[in-house]
Structure formats: C-alpha cells, structure tokens
Amino acid sequence: MIADLRRILLAEDSANDVELTIAALGDHGLVNQIDVVRDGAEALDYLYRRDAYAGRTPGNPAVLLLDLKMPRVDGLEVLRQIKGDQRLRTIPVVMLTSSREEGDLIRSYELGANAYVVKPVEFGDFMSAVRQVGGFWAVVNEAPPRVAAG
C-alpha cells in the first residue's frame, strides 16, 4: 500500500498570493505539505505526473486549491479535466479566487467544484479563510480511498 500523500496542491499564478497563502498555511503547520504550480498546464502535469513532475511520488493530493484566472490553462479548464477523469475526480477541489462573479460560481459548481472561496481583501479574513480551508481538507477531512494510483 502506498503511503497517504496528504499534500496540498496550490495552483496560483500570482507570486504574492502564493507567498500570502503559504504564510497563512504556515501558521497552521502545514507549510511542508504544500506543492505550488504556477498555471493550469503545470497543475495538470503535476496531477498526471508528466514532464517536470514525472518523477514525483505517485498519489493524488489531499486537496487542490485552484485559482480561476491563470495563464495557459485556466482554473475552470483544469477543473473540467479533473472531474472528467476517473482517476482524478475524487480529488477535492477548492476554487480560491478573487472573482465573486455569479457566472464563475455557477460554472465552477456545475463542473463539480467541492468549494468556492473568494479571497477576502482584508488580510486577517484571508488568513482565516485559507487556514480553515487548508486545515479542513488536509487535516480534518478523510481522503477518499485510493484507487489504482496514476
């Protein structure tokens, strides 16, 4: 049996947001479990263990924190591919975004997002939101049983 990964995958193109998110998760002692990808294409490479990520430890992350607006492949497309793939669809996906647009919300839930979190402008709120999300999905939540790992 393969060891449980319990890793948090953060797909985020903004270096500032990455830093703030890591700072928030660091407060929760989760900092060593974070893998960061900088766009949708990289996120898919990570999940399918190809190219730069061909050598990573097999297994799905405990949760994917997915930004909507990213270069190359955007968040909604990544979400669509994950939820359309037998091996990936059990990964909990939390949309973590600046957009409060109704259309984005509806599209995300239609595609099967597990949660939708609008990044609060106020840092205290932001910290608490990220901490709650990370803590819940990476610690509290029981991960789905492993299917044949990709």
Place this chain on the structure above:
Amino acid sequence: MRARDLRDRLRWANVSLRYKGLIVVGIPMLPLVVTAFLWYSNQRRADAADGLVAHTLKVKAELSHTVTLLVDAELGARGYLLTRDPEMVRAFHAATAALVPTLRQLVQDVRDDPSQIARLRKMGPLARNRPLSSIIAYADKMPAGSPPPLDLLERSRTSMKGLRDVLQEMQEAEDALLVTRSDEARAARRQGTRVTIGGLVVGLAGGVFAMLLFTRSVARRVGDVASNAKRLARGEALLPMEASRDEVGGLADALDRAGALLAERDAELSRRVEQTAAANRELESFSYSVSHDLRAPLRHIDGFASLLERRADGLDEQGRKHLRTIREAATRMGQLVDDLLSFSRMGRAEMACADVDLHTLVSDVVEEVRRDEPTRALEWTIDPLPPVYGDRAMLRVAFRNLLANAAKYTGPVAHPAVTVGTLPRVNGEQIVYVRDNGVGFDMTYAHKLFGVFQRLHAADEFEGTGIGLANVHRIVQRHGGRTWAEGAVNQGATFFIALPDHGEAGS
C-alpha cells in the same frame, strides 16, 4: 416592346379604378342600350307592317265598293228596263257618278303595285264596253212590254262578268298581300319580344359578370391589401400581393414600401440593440477585470502590510500607525470596488417582474436589519403595504438599503423610530416611504443623495461608501419609477419611492 407595353397597360389589373368602374357599369349597360335600340327599330318595322296591312284592307274595301257600285249601276239600268221607274235611272246615275272617284282613289292606292295597275287598266275597255246607257236609252225609246234588247243585255252580262273577274283577281292579289303583310307584322312583333328578352338576359348576365369581375379582382385585392395593412399594424411580415398599376396596386406598393421601411428600421434597431449588448458585454468583462485584477493587488497590500506588522519590532508607534492606515485604505478600497461592482450588476441584471407582496418583503428586511444590531432599541412601524409589481430580488435590495440607512442615521438619536408607509395611489403610481427621526440632511443637497459615491456625512461619522441610495435609485428607475427625499438637519428624513402599477421593465 411597345406592343408588350400596350398589352401590359390593357391588363385588367392595370386599368385605373375609374375606368374599371366605367367598364363594370358598361358591361350590363351596353346590351341594354343595344336592346332598346333593336326594340325600337323592330317596333318601327311592326308599325310599318301594320300600316301596310291597314292599307291592304282599305284597298280591299275599295274593291268591294267598286263591285257594289258596278252591280248597282247594272241593277239600275236593268230595273229601269223592266219597270220604267225613273227612280232606277237615278240609282244608275248615282252609282255611275260614285264609281269615278272610287276608281280614282283605287288607282291612287295601288299605284305602287304594277300588277294591280295592270289589272285596273284591263277594266277600262271592259267598262267602256258596258251598254248600260244604251239599255236606258232603249227603255226610253220603246214602250213598256216590248221585247227586251237581248244583245245589249248579253253584252252587259259579259262585260260585267269580265269586270267582276278582274276585281276578283285584284281582291285575291290583295288577300295574298294581306297574308304576307300580316305575317310580316307578326314576325316583327315576335322578333321584338325575342330581342327584348335576349337583351335583358345578356344585360343581366353582363351585370353578374361585371360584379364577379369587380369582386374577384378589385374587391379581393382590396381585401388582400387591407389584411396586409392589419399585418403591418401588428408588425407581422406581409404576404405577397398581386402586382398591378391601378390605385389598389399603388396602395399595395405603398404598403410594401412601408413594410420594407419598417423592416429596415427594425433591422437598424436590432443592430443598435446588438451594439448596446456588445457594449454591455464589454462593460461586463471590464467589471470582471476590475473584480479580479483590482482586488488582488489590494489583498496584497493588506497582506504584506499585515506581515510587516508582525515583524514591527523595529517600527515606532508612528510607523505602526502608518501601517494600519495602509491596511484600512486597502480595505476601504476593496469595499468600494465591491460596491461599484454590485451597482453595475444592478444596472445590468435581467429583471423578473411579478406581483410582489411588499408587506412581507419589508417585514423580512426589517428582521434582517434588526438582527444586525439585536440589542438596539429602535422602534419599527410597518403600515399595511399593498402588493406592487416588480423584481422581487431587486426590490429587496432597495428596501434593504433604505432600511439599513434609516437604522444607521438614527444611531445618535435618543428614541430612534422608523416608519414604512404608503401614500394614496394616484396616477397609476404606488408611493412607499421610509421615514426616520434621525440626523436628517440639508435639503440644499437633496439632489446629491441618490448619486454614486455621493455622501452628505463624513465617512468617520457614518460608515458606508455612498452606493446604497444610488442602488435604490437605479432599481426604482429600472422599474419605471421615481425616487426623492425630504428632510432637515436633525429633524429626520423621509425617502420616497414611486412604483408604476405595471412598471415599464427595462433600463
């Protein structure tokens, strides 16, 4: 080319209505006029034939009279020979005298008929050969009882017979004429009847034909044009109409052109609407960018200022205050961006209008506002509110803003009270007001109340971005209604919204 032009112009549909009318009236009239003429000429013919019959009868009477006179003369002469009665001689002379004008008249009457004239001529020698005068002379000369002049009597009988034969021939000729002329008169009369009946039938058929021609061409086409006019009025597409160059055709053409013009305007309008929609989409994507791109740097400002705050050991109190200010400014700008976006959404959102139970809606919102500050002693009064027509979600936002405002601006007042009520419905408008006894405002600036980011109070006095009333105004405006406010400094404020009974949906 010219022949085709002519044929084209003579096409029934191309004949102008005036001439069509003439033709339609003329079709039954022409046979009637012809009939009248034929009837008249036939009548003349019948009259002429009748005249000829009468003439023949007159000739026949004259012939009979001639025979009678001849016989009278003969009887006179013979009677005198037998009786020597002078009365007989007078009768003879009278008959002979009357014979002359009678014969003259007869000659006059048959002068057009050469065969009769020829017969009359034969009578001359026969009459001259009559020895009647000689018989009378013999009777005068001889005493009564003497033997009769047998040769004279024989001659007299022979010539009399000759005369009778000739007259009989003439009678027969006239009889034949009479038959022919009577037949002719009868035929003329019969033909007159036939012509009259025929003319009436043709005229009647012509009338029916003209009527059909009129209804099938003119009336049907006028009907087509009328129904197309109705379709035009209803904004439906026109049905094809028969092309023609008469007045109906002109009407159809004009209608077609009006339809085309309308369609063109329609297309133009659609283009404009499409342009507006495109502009709106652009605005939408702009809003999206603002939402996403503007909020991110704000978050970063606040985030990094906050991280800096954690390691603020090296900062003095002044430095820490600056950091706090940076963070507050970022938070406030985030609020402004959010409010501006919600305002823009309120202007673009599709409206779903229906009857809205305003009383329940307002009561719910009051509950919400009350929950925000559960410990506050604010006295709410909600008069019975009538149902209104509008978008429920939007009206909720409007009242949420109005009631939250009322709660906010009554903050400093000792006994805060807010009333929601209505004015009597006038001119198809329902007016609802929200009255508070709060800090009020200076009426001088009333016109600024409903503007975006317009505020009549300092931000540190009352919270808010100044978007609430702008939202109220936009929502009511989209319902086709009006907003206004009355108030005075420290004497409370009343906000009115007037909603039309069936709001003109749209922006």
